[in-house]
Amino acid sequence: MNPFSTLGIRHDIVNAITELGFENPTPIQEQAIPVLLSGSNDFVGLAQTGTGKTAAFGLPLLELLDFSENHPQALVLCPTRELCLQIANDIKNYAKNLSNVHIVAVYGGASISDQLRQIKRGVQIVVATPGRMLDIINRKAIDFSAVRYVVLDEADEMLNMGFQEDIDSILSTTPEDKKTWLFSATMPSEVRRIAKKYMTDPHELTMGTKNTGNANIDHEYYVVRARDKYAAFKRIVDFNPEIFGIVFCRTKIETQEIAEALIKDGYNADALHGDLSQQQRDKVMKRYRDRSLQLLIATDVAARGIDVNDVTHVINYSLPDEIENYTHRSGRTARAGKTGVSIAIINSKELGKIRQIERVIGKQFTKAEIPTGFDVCEKQLFGLIHKVHSVTVNEDQIEQYIPRIMDEFKDLSKEDVIKRFASLEFNRFLDYYKDAPDLNAPAYEERSSDRGRGDRYDRTSSRGNYTRLFINLGSVDDFTRGDMLGFICSNARISGKAVGKIDLKGVYTFFEVENNVVDQVQQGFKSVDFQGRNVRIELAGDRGESRGGGRERSTGGSFRERRERRSNSTGGFRDFSGKRRDERHEGNRGGDRRKKW
Incomplete structure (x- = not known):
């Protein structure tokens, strides 16, 4: 029974x-x-x-x-x-x-x-x-x-x-x-x-402890430099040949860019975000459920409610703004009693967020190392061997071709056939990962004393290959970091990959861009206005950040303002003309009722 x-x-x-x-x-x-x-x-x-x-x-x-x-x-x-x-x-x-x-x-x-x-x-x-x-x-x-x-x-x-x-x-x-x-x-x-x-x-x-994560999920994090994030992400994917995963990004722009880059690099991937029509979303999800796609790149809103069996990995390409969203992201894997892995790719300044997430889900993360090029090649080789070992042979169909196949291989020994067959796939990874650099970054946690007097890594106007800029818009204008990223990229006509750390304040924001696009960013904002006022872009070093009078907290504004921003951070987004619209429509309304702000 x-x-x-x-x-x-x-x-x-x-x-x-x-x-x-x-x-x-x-x-x-x-x-x-x-x-x-x-x-x-x-x-x-x-x-x-x-x-x-x-x-x-x-x-x-x-x-x-x-x-x-x-x-x-x-x-x-x-x-x-x-x-x-x-x-x-x-x-x-x-x-x-x-x-x-x-x-x-x-x-x-x-x-x-x-x-x-x-x-x-x-x-x-x-x-x-x-x-x-x-x-x-x-x-x-x-x-x-x-x-x-x-x-x-x-x-x-x-x-x-x-x-x-x-x-x-x-x-x-x-x-x-x-x-x-x-x-x-x-x-x-x-x-x-x-x-x-x-x-x-x-x-x-x-069931379990309130707000905790699924006990069958292993949580890992990798610490990398911002410029190495995409390369590290690909290496993690290559190190898991059987991966069937969902990759979470913070913004629609980032989602689309990552998906396009993966497709260009030969991966079975596609994007799922709110700018797609219902027909496009259905097509992407059908391909993913049919396993024609190996990687689904998605925003939090677009991925809510996705129920696909046997997802092996959830990869947080960007950590969510709201810690609770991490629980929902990781819950896409290890469904119905199965096991899964949730991976976060972070920079060293995000270690504090990892500790916060650990407290919420009641589980510790494992610090993992980005595999070396040799490790990836070895894993791919034996992944291929495993596929050969477990493949189902259709005896009726293949039988007619066996004489011709054997004739083709008659001059080769068994060992030669195996070597050549394995090399078909192995050589591709061997060439790609030849002299591959170490992508692991040193991990340090920001001390509270550093935060109190200003983080020396954040406060300089130039850092390595990046230049730090000032913009006179901030969280009181209802911007989240994701909104700001899109606003910058749209007006400056640059890729999201060219933008580094975004430090959102109350009435202004500091952000980093690659040195070679600084002039392009400044030119792009020369005639931009936002809700009737001119948008200014300046070098951060010209702003006198460390002048007396106490530093403004990164949260900015009163408690009420911060609470309203938290509720808005998942509930709304801004189109890049400066108008605001309700993000609920991204996942649900499909343009039925556009609510103006």
Whole structure:
């Protein structure tokens, strides 16, 4: 007997999930399903991504709803269109042996008229992103007055993306006596507040320790110089021949540049970010799920909700601005009880961030060394040998060619054939990594005393191959480091690779660029204005940074300003003309409702 039967799931559903490969319930499923089947409690479930949360709430919904009635009885809200489609498809698969089950996925970037037609035909379960759902509610095209269950999936992500007001508006159209089930990977204070606001004495279930990472993930970091980051990244990839990974970048520009560079260098890679149309996103994700792509290069927003099996590595090409996002990134690997590796490529000044992440996830990082060129060549050679050893031979098809193959090899010994075959692949890496330099950088942690009087590495106007510049825009203008990078690159017409450290202050910013593009940057900003004022670019050394009067803190502004910026840092971005628009649209709304700031 399938163990799901003992949890109270009917045989028609158990038979369907057995065909899907469900053999034993995961811990969250085992403990949540009996509670939810009672239908009498609000519920808070804390568990990492990849632990089977969709089945934990999807299976009870199929048991509790009355499918003889054709009106909305359950609403599932989630942060992204990818996750929305995934949840809807999963529940449809669970219900394939049931009759009259109607599920509609409602999300931005797709035809709203098609979604309205599906709703009009009758639906019991609506799976939606908040933005598009609110659009449909405002059109008075759906009635939630008889909804019995509301599921908030990835609640922390929805709040991080700025959906608090939308969630409030949507839930105000649902009955007071409904049951609310909240699932989240982390439990920040904002999620705690939403639980308190919408729930009455909820049953709380925590799998592992709150806010911790998946125990099956190994966390590693590599310390490199900024100029060596891409070369180090490629060497890490080459050292893992069987890698099937997701690479996270901070900005869309960086994402696209890294993907294009990898494709040019012969890797199976592509980018996933908010500037792609829904059709383009679907095409990229189909290639990745089919394993036609080996590396998916993505922003945090674009990658939220991606559920792909057997991801071996998550690589943080850039660390996230929000520490909680690291948990979501690393959760893309080691799903459903499997193991995985999460890698961070950092410079020595980011060691403090690694220590912060360690405290949040409750696990230590391992400091790893960038492999040498010889190490990579050796790993690739034996990776190839392993493939040969495990390849499936189609005896029927190959048999007809064996005589000709043997004739071609008749002058070669067995040893010669093996050497030549192995050299086909090995020589490529041997040539590339000939005289490869050591890319490991010395690791030092910034001392608090250094921070207090000014970091001597940061405060000079010129550092090696970089020149430090001043710009009269900062965090009070609602810039994040990623926004500033894009603003600089767009106006100066330079690559993101030419920009070094960005030191964001309250009303100004210091940033480094390669020496050979300094004049180009200054020329590019000669006639740029931002919200009615001229943008100034100057050499940082001309600003008298170390003059008396106390140094401005890097966070800049009052506590209230800093808190607002933190909430905005994941909720919005700026286009490079200086106008601001809501980043929620990147992952969810597809241009449905552009909110002006």
